[in-house]
Amino acid sequence: MNMIIKNKAIVADDWTVLRLQEQETPESVIVAAGKVIVPLKVWQAQRAALQDRKEIGVWLASDERPEELKGDIEKFSVIAVDFPKFSDGRGYSIAFNLRARLGYSGELRAIGDVLRDQLFYLQRVGFDAFAPRPDRKIEDVIKGLSDFSEVYQTSFDQKLPLFRRVQRKANEAASS
Amino acid sequence: MYRYDEYDQQIVDERVRQYRDQVRRRLSGELTEQEFLPLRLQNGLYMQIHGYMLRIAVPYGLISSQQMRMFAHIARKYDRGYGHFTTRQNIQFNWLKLQDTPDILADLASVQMHGIQTSGNCVRNITLDEFAGVAQDEVVDPRPYAEILRQWSTFHPEFAYLPRKFKIAISGGKEDRAAIYAHDIGLAAIKNAQGEVGFRVVVGGGLGRTPIIGSVICEFVPWQHILTYVESILRIYNQYGRRDNKYKARIKILVKALGIDEFRRQVEADWADLKDGPGTLTSEEINRVASFFADPAYETLPDHDSKLNEFKADSRSFSNWLSRNVKPHRIPGYAIVVLSLKKTGNAPGDATAEQMDFVADLADRYSFGELRITHKQNLVLADVRQKDLISLWQEASAQELTTPNIGMLTDIISCPGAEFCTLANARSIPLAKLIAERFENLDYLYDIGEITLNISGCVNACGQHHIGNIGITGVEKKDHDEWYQVSIGGAEGNDSSISKIIGPSFTFHQVPEVIERLIHVYLRERFEAESFIDTVRRVGHAPFKEHVYATDFAAQEDEAADKHVVLPAQYDVPYYSPRF
Numbered sequence A: 001m002n003m004i005i006k007n008k009a010i011v012a013d014d015w016t017v018l019r020l021q022e023q024e025t026p027e028s029v030i031v032a033a034g035k036v037i038v039p040l041k042v043w044q045a046q047r048a049a050l051q052d053r054k055e056i057g058v059w060l061a062s063d064e065r066p067e068e069l070k071g072d073i074e075k076f077s078v079i080a081v082d083f084p085k086f087s088d089g090r091g092y093s094i095a096f097n098l099r100a101r102l103g104y105s106g107e108l109r110a111i112g113d114v115l116r117d118q119l120f121y122l123q124r125v126g127f128d129a130f131a132p133r134p135d136r137k138i139e140d141v142i143k144g145l146s147d148f149s150e151v152y153q154t155s156f157d158q159k160l161p162l163f164r165r166v167q168r169k170a171n172e173a174a175s176s
Numbered sequence B: 001m002y003r004y005d006e007y008d009q010q011i012v013d014e015r016v017r018q019y020r021d022q023v024r025r026r027l028s029g030e031l032t033e034q035e036f037l038p039l040r041l042q043n044g045l046y047m048q049i050h051g052y053m054l055r056i057a058v059p060y061g062l063i064s065s066q067q068m069r070m071f072a073h074i075a076r077k078y079d080r081g082y083g084h085f086t087t088r089q090n091i092q093f094n095w096l097k098l099q100d101t102p103d104i105l106a107d108l109a110s111v112q113m114h115g116i117q118t119s120g121n122c123v124r125n126i127t128l129d130e131f132a133g134v135a136q137d138e139v140v141d142p143r144p145y146a147e148i149l150r151q152w153s154t155f156h157p158e159f160a161y162l163p164r165k166f167k168i169a170i171s172g173g174k175e176d177r178a179a180i181y182a183h184d185i186g187l188a189a190i191k192n193a194q195g196e197v198g199f200r201v202v203v204g205g206g207l208g209r210t211p212i213i214g215s216v217i218c219e220f221v222p223w224q225h226i227l228t229y230v231e232s233i234l235r236i237y238n239q240y241g242r243r244d245n246k247y248k249a250r251i252k253i254l255v256k257a258l259g260i261d262e263f264r265r266q267v268e269a270d271w272a273d274l275k276d277g278p279g280t281l282t283s284e285e286i287n288r289v290a291s292f293f294a295d296p297a298y299e300t301l302p303d304h305d306s307k308l309n310e311f312k313a314d315s316r317s318f319s320n321w322l323s324r325n326v327k328p329h330r331i332p333g334y335a336i337v338v339l340s341l342k343k344t345g346n347a348p349g350d351a352t353a354e355q356m357d358f359v360a361d362l363a364d365r366y367s368f369g370e371l372r373i374t375h376k377q378n379l380v381l382a383d384v385r386q387k388d389l390i391s392l393w394q395e396a397s398a399q400e401l402t403t404p405n406i407g408m409l410t411d412i413i414s415c416p417g418a419e420f421c422t423l424a425n426a427r428s429i430p431l432a433k434l435i436a437e438r439f440e441n442l443d444y445l446y447d448i449g450e451i452t453l454n455i456s457g458c459v460n461a462c463g464q465h466h467i468g469n470i471g472i473t474g475v476e477k478k479d480h481d482e483w484y485q486v487s488i489g490g491a492e493g494n495d496s497s498i499s500k501i502i503g504p505s506f507t508f509h510q511v512p513e514v515i516e517r518l519i520h521v522y523l524r525e526r527f528e529a530e531s532f533i534d535t536v537r538r539v540g541h542a543p544f545k546e547h548v549y550a551t552d553f554a555a556q557e558d559e560a561a562d563k564h565v566v567l568p569a570q571y572d573v574p575y576y577s578p579r580f
């Protein structure tokens, strides 16, 4: 079974992520039984059959819009966002919009090129689950969650900016 | 100036720890270079010709004497005894070793400095009007907002992997001294008819391959909303900015593609959700931060010192310096002094460790212990008593920091160019030197008057050649020569414009003669006190172009050529980078 990071801990995970192979189409691909995270396009093409499953997940590519899931959000046990390259930062805004604008409160998982040094930022915008790149030691990757203990600005994890949360010192030497 | 509290210090210290571990993982092979690259870039570390180059943030150009001494220390201990001040008010060291960089960042953290977000596709160090807080024409002191935006953008989780770098500049005077129209976001701090403070927000300006003057997205964003408004701009850009082609990835391309009206619509739709939310600035916070920028203990002094006038009459060099390098201050009896890093023969923006220690000393004795770095690569002592100007001038002259050329033709802005930069097509610094030598005569220089000349070694435009009255760009290297395009008509400030190329390119040694010919046409065509840029705007390009190309250029004798391009000893590098 795969190991992922979920709610700040390393846990076993039995979801599989369906990625379309070259010759497959969203309409014709066969979605295996069990816990599958399907591409958005497959969800859209096979909605009628998939929506009655007890557990189904969906994943968004970095160029897809979370608004496409509007109205469906409640149906998913997990929504994943794919990072084709860790340097493609669109997934951060997708996550923020899913959480803050669409009100998604279930598991939000980062998949793809997910590495230690991005984890701190990823958790801030609303990801609570991470499937690190398979060649990385998950025990190392998880350390990325605690790189910093304080932040300045609001995001999904922290609703108040630092200046509204703590009493910060003014300049005592100010002459006027 | 702003001082860290325990929160700021903790964040920077944790960053050093994180970075130290990243370097360890890189050196042990755990991280590939490709994976390490964005991590080091976000700490300001580039790989350049001579090894690693570190760019250190000088937040909005303000620096204490203690911090300046730390630069001198780094220059001596880890580099070759000098540093390079950049047009974005930062400093770069060119000769570092990767293993040393965690210690350098730890040294910097001990004086509240870092290299965070000075590179990479994130929100970069914010630049500011270099006379903020002391300028006579100031409408709003923008410094507290610059600090608040610095904090907001530091490690912003959503905007660390943007399509491309993102540069914000802020001005606060009637005159824009921060080139806000040439930035991804430009903010002009203003007051509305009711006297309330806010910002005119300009978006989508930028130079590089596709120079574009920014467009106004909102005429007045009240100060409380500036963070959330900027956040919405960044969110739209992060989602829709192009990522398939790095030359088309800047926000200017997105704004152009959508049109400013559609871009505004999308931003304001996003913003509707954030407006008045918790990200809204509070007056407590702005007052708290503003307390760090409260006036220093100014004395009550008469304006115009009589000794000054006497001395001025006696010393032509002093009076030249006074009229070129000293600017009016909003407090009577005080003056703003610009220390020129543009002595002929100097690489624009370079300062030695000795000069850094020396200016730190000057700052302690004459200007409340603070300095500024200008986007024209000079240094500023912002709060000098007029009665100290004579002794300051004498002392600074001994360190060659008083060349009276601020705003003149030899106050050249130049990028590092081929000796330092892997992207260069041609050299910049030796060309700046060659031109400066040609126009060294002060009478001639003053007759020409206010003019800007900017040099970039390639199309990336680090020397901001598009907004120079005269712009020079290295375009290629062929036939054992470097070739440059010359353009005229660019300007920064309230009346920003992008320059236009005058015609086919020139060789390294032809460029000074080209400048001479351009100046000849200007002197011939100008009306009384008309400046170069005004003449270009009035008469157009044609007369300039005609004269420049009318006669051939004298053949350059090799020996004479080389005599001019010998760089100061510290460069100790071949004229051409190993790449050539």
Ligand code: HEM
Pocket (backbone or CB within 6 Å): B046, B048, B085, B086, B087, B088, B092, B164, B182, B183, B205, B206, B207, B208, B209, B246, B250, B414, B415, B416, B420, B421, B422, B423, B460, B461, B462, B463, B464
């Ligand atoms: C030597 C290492 C440097 C490298 C590799 C480098 C690289 C670049 C690149 C690739 C661009 C174009 C970005 C784009 O169009 O998207 C750029 C722009 C720029 N850089 Fe540099 N740069 C270097 C040093 C400097 C220095 C020393 C300065 C200041 C003196 C500087 C200031 C700027 C400015 C003002 C721009 C133009 C702003 C804009 O793109 O709109 N850079 N740089």
Ligand code: SF4
Pocket (backbone or CB within 6 Å): B415, B416, B417, B418, B421, B422, B423, B424, B425, B428, B456, B457, B458, B459, B460, B461, B462, B463
């Ligand atoms: S303009 Fe070109 S040559 Fe000059 S520093 Fe920038 S990238 Fe290098």
